[in-house]
Amino acid sequence: MTNTTRRDELTRSGQESTSSPPVPGQRWRVVAARRTDTERLLSRLRTGVALTAGRLATTTSKRLRLGSGGIIGGRVAMALRPDLLDRLVADRRIVVVTGTNGKTTTTHMVAQALRAGGDSVSNATGANMLDGHVAALMSEPDAPYAALEVDELHLAQLTDRFQPSVILLLNLSRDQLDRVGEIRSVEASLRRALRQAPAAKVVANADDPNIVSAAIDHPHVTWVSGGCRWKHDALNCPRCGAFLGELEGDWECACGLRRPVADWTVDSNGLIAPDGGVERLSLPLPGQVNRVNATFALAASTELDLPRSESLERIQRLRDASGRYGHTTMAGREVRLLLAKNPASWLEMLDLVAENERPLIFVVNSRQADGHDVSWLWDIEFERLAGRTVLVTGERALDLAVRLRYAEVNCETASSVQQALHSAIIEHSAGPVEIIANYTAFRDLFAKRQQH
């Protein structure tokens, strides 16, 4: 009630200080050139009120366990001060990270790398839409650098508001088709987003035809090549539909779309920078997928003229990213938490667990944020685990169990991860347990881990 009154007052006083009628749909705006000292003071006060109210909402939301608080805080602050975002991004070097997979981990790596230049903030909680960005930026309004993870379909909304310094485009593959839409429309939306940000530096994946199609018309693109593990969404040209082949190395389409020459290349030996410099990579995070993520982060800091060796050294310190790949103890047992939310990321996580004989628990949910359709389970080659035993749980444990039965993987369903950890199969096995969970399932596990 009090909040509403205050907001109304602010709106009214805001309108009075406006010299021209507000834009339709916008309650008021401030025209800086004609402001008196009093108005300037008022404006600063309003920003202060918005920041305080936003932070208060964040803290309250956390206390009430409503969530990490990132989104609600940003929403409150933006409602009080619609131009808050413009103020928060002014004079800041902002790197935005988008793509289907690896956003959160790469954002953590970028935030680390940027600290080679000064303080950096990031929306590391995964609140990756506009209100989450506001919440992250206002948590440290004076930090000169920011690393922001952006939902693929929200990059256009972001570049409509401001032009970031660097945009990282990681990859594009099928993910939550019932929610996000099909890849073609995501690619078109990314292309539109880049058209709105001609001044940004783009760092993009040269091996992913969907990303190449989205980025290639931009005036400043640096290309990263680290291979393309999941190929099923890039067999055909995103521009004309012609068959592209198996994507080993170079590809070129009759319509003119072709794999660009890579500026950064990364493989198991290390990476080669655009200046020809070779860097060895020793990351605590496993797999080629993280070598590629690290290369993107390093490319971003290089675009901002930060020293390469110091950036790389900071990236190599990252041990887990919001719980991803982290080792922890649950029910008295050492576990490693792995996130896989679509066929491409399952492929990468299966690469990791197929290397060892550790006990396995898979968790699949199908809430709004996961997508309600789990037919993608059939796009994953679980056949490579044939003969092993997997404990399955989560809201869609039965779909997963049926899929595994057809792949001749032994499986048993459990009502929860806790129960799975206490099952005879897991208790009689040795070594750390590998838990692969999809989005909300992973988030819940990570939240539980933090409570310990």
Place this chain on the structure above:
Amino acid sequence: MTDDSAIRIALVVPDLLGTYGDRGNALVLAQRLRWRGHRAEIVTVLSSAETLPDSCDIYLLGGGEDVAQQAAVNFLARGDGLRRAVDAGAVVLGVCGGLQVLGTSFTTGDGVTHRGLGLIDISTEPGERRAIGELSTRSEEHELGLLTGFENHLGRSRVGPAARPLGRVLHGVGNGADATEGAVSGRIVCTYLHGPALARNPLLADTMLSWVVGEPLSELPPFPELTELRSERVKAAG
């Protein structure tokens, strides 16, 4: 190398029509044959192939985006392998986009009407909004009974007089033009059920396989998760 005694299952242009786990239908059919001691071979035919071979026993067409759907029609019209196979008694399953491609015509979201392959009497126009969610139906065909799946499509389809609906909608949208779902004509089965359809509906899978084998199939020991999954999903549909 092809195995002459194996039942050949063609996964038709999965690079164009294979968005919703449609490969799963091939895995289910092949595995249900192998579990019964038959030999099965999955033949993947990408759109880079010259033409579609007419020598397979089963053809599977999945769902795809508008552009891909038109490209699939162009590929399949070339060489006419699918029509020859159908005339020779092959079994065909078309899911979602596959249903539309096999039909007489479909109008895409951009308002353009395309000719389908005309292998089954069903035509499709865009609806006002996408039908997305759990779908359950009851089928009188071949005593299939309750069918369950997930639907995600804009198209609204009308079954013509030369075909019959596959089922009647219990919960969900289905064909959308009326309360029916999918279509059947001879050995061609079309449906909006994915999930994939044959993973959730083993009786449908076995019915199609029995047409190929030419006799009723032996019972497979049911696995409990599949029975539970079916009742869980039907409950989730409404």
